[in-house]
Amino acid sequence: MGLQVVWSFGLACLDLHALRSKRSLQNPILVSLFVVGDWVTSTLSLAAACSSAGVTVLYSRDLNYCSRPIHLPCSRFQIAVAFAFISWFLLAVSSIVMFRLLGAV
Numbered sequence: 271m272g273l274q275v276v277w278s279f280g281l282a283c284l285d286l287h288a289l290r291s292k293r294s295l296q297n298p299i300l301v302s303l304f305v306v307g308d309w310v311t312s313t314l315s316l317a318a319a320c321s322s323a324g325v326t327v328l329y330s331r332d333l334n335y336c337s338r339p340i341h342l343p344c345s346r347f348q349i350a351v352a353f354a355f356i357s358w359f360l361l362a363v364s365s366i367v368m369f370r371l372l373g374a375v
Contacts (some may be wrong), residue, residue: 271318271354274311274361281307298375307373308365315361319354326351 274305281304287289288295326347336344 271315271357274315277311283324296368296375298372301368301372301375305365308361308368312358312361312365315354315358319351319358321348322354323351 284295320364329342329347330344335342
């Protein structure tokens with residue numbers, strides 16, 4: 271998810287620069303770079319969400335760490351995994367929109 275933060279921050283800076291200089295970013299090569307970057311970060315986000323879900327299931331159901339005296343905050347882990355999947359879904363929608371924009375350029 272760190273890569274997603276860097277990628278999104280870089281795109282935000284590029285958009286800000288384009289708005290300030292009043293330039294268009296509708297270059298086919300540039301848009302195809304955005305599409306590939308969005309697809310890569312979306313796939314990595316799905317991998318991170320799935321691996322986090324696997325670890326959460328391991329801790330809560332298989333090892334029963336939530337009911338032992340160690341008592342990990344499993345409900346917080348589950349909420350974090352749910353947010354990771356919501357984040358992935360929104361990234362996937364963004365990737366599909368960028369792919370459709372590539373066809374329009």
